[in-house]
Each structure stands twice: as C-alpha cells, then as structure tokens.
Amino acid sequence: MRDRSFLRSPAILVWLLAVSACSPPPDPRRTNFEIKTKDLYAKYDSKTGRLKKIDIDADKNGKMDTFSYWDGTRLDRIEIDRDEDGRIDRWEHYDEKNKLTRIGSSNKDDQVEDTWSYPDAQGFLMRVESDLDRDGVLDKRETFEPRPGVPDGRALVMVELDFDPAGRPGLRMHYNPDGSFLKSEVLR
Numbered sequence: 001m002r003d004r005s006f007l008r009s010p011a012i013l014v015w016l017l018a019v020s021a022c023s024p025p026p027d028p029r030r031t032n033f034e035i036k037t038k039d040l041y042a043k044y045d046s047k048t049g050r051l052k053k054i055d056i057d058a059d060k061n062g063k064m065d066t067f068s069y070w071d072g073t074r075l076d077r078i079e080i081d082r083d084e085d086g087r088i089d090r091w092e093h094y095d096e097k098n099k100l101t102r103i104g105s106s107n108k109d110d111q112v113e114d115t116w117s118y119p120d121a122q123g124f125l126m127r128v129e130s131d132l133d134r135d136g137v138l139d140k141r142e143t144f145e146p147r148p149g150v151p152d153g154r155a156l157v158m159v160e161l162d163f164d165p166a167g168r169p170g171l172r173m174h175y176n177p178d179g180s181f182l183k184s185e186v187l188r
C-alpha cells in the first residue's frame with residue numbers, strides 16, 4: 001500500500017479535534033475530570049483542567065482501540081491497537097500544529113517502535129526508516145518520490161544502509177522510478 005496516501009481515517013482525527021475543542025472539562029465536582037460515554041473516554045488534568053487523553057472505540061465493537069495523548073488542544077500522539085489484542089501496534093506522532101509527522105510500527109509486535117514512515121506535505125509516503133536491532137542507530141532508510149504520470153503513485157528511488165552512530169549512511173543504492181536499479185554509491 002506504499003503507493004497510496006497513508007493519512008489514515010481523517011474522520012477520527014476530526015472527531016478527536018472536535019472533542020479536544022470542548023475543553024475546559026465539564027464540572028469536575030461531578031465528573032472527576034473525566035468524560036465517559038459508550039465509545040469515548042476523555043481525561044483532564046486535575047490541576048490545570050487541560051485535556052490529557054482521549055480513548056475511543058473507533059470501530060464501535062465495545063473495545064477501546066485508539067488512545068490519544070494531548071496537552072489541551074495540542075495533540076502529541078495517537079496510539080492504536082488495530083487488532084485489539086491489548087498491544088499498541090501503530091503510533092502516530094503529531095507536530096505543534098496537530099499535523100501528522102510520522103507513523104511508528106513494531107516489527108516484533110512487542111510495543112516497541114522500530115520502523116517509522118514519514119509523509120510528505122500531501123500525505124503521501126516520503127520516507128521509511130527502520131532500526132530493527134533497536135540499538136538507536138538506523139539500519140535502513142528508504143526514500144520515495146512521485147511516480148511520473150501517476151499522481152497518486154510513489155516509487156522507491158533510494159535505499160541507504162550501513163549507518164554510523166552519527167546517522168550517516170555508508171551505502172546508497174539508487175533506483176529508477178520503474179523499479180530498475182540505477183547505481184550504488186559507497187560513501188566510506
């Protein structure tokens with residue numbers, strides 16, 4: 001699905017932003033800084049009154065699956081348990097304008113992020129980075145560019161490997177937009 005825009009379900013984001021805009025919280029003497037409905041749970045900071053967390057049951061099957069972390073109306077991240085097995089498997093990180101900056105996933109499904117996808121300004125896949133041995137140094141970076149003649153298409157044009165601790169790649173492989181190999185570069 002890497003050819004396609006991966007800005008997932010904007011409806012959920014719109015819904016979350018609408019809920020967050022409802023802060024300050026309802027009367028805390030009655031609600032204890034919480035809002036609870038069948039498919040939504042919102043928690044506010046008891047000192048500042050600022051929104052802290054919204055959990056939702058996005059597919060409305062009775063089980064919470066989408067957990068978002070806030071500071072007032074500023075969204076920090078959304079954690080999603082897509083298969084509802086109790087373990088987070090997708091992390092969406094947002095910037096100060098509540099814009100999606102990267103999506104994390106866990107190769108071992110053990111709730112540790114080790115792969116990150118970055119969107120471009122239009123929401124299409126621009127870059128994938130992974131650190132599968134989880135030593136804090138990237139193992140691989142893949143770069144995507146628009147596919148000529150296919151507005152929604154993205155082609156893998158570069159793979160970088162052999163990163164040093166400063167994050168510099170030692171090897172670069174370049175590909176043509178049709179997928180054929182172009183050239184490799186040894187950088188050290």
Ligand SMILES: [Ca+2]
Nearest residue numbers: 057061063065
């Ligand atoms: Ca659910």
Ligand SMILES: [Ca+2]
Nearest residue numbers: 081085087089
């Ligand atoms: Ca899961």
Ligand SMILES: [Ca+2]
Nearest residue numbers: 135137138139
């Ligand atoms: Ca690594």
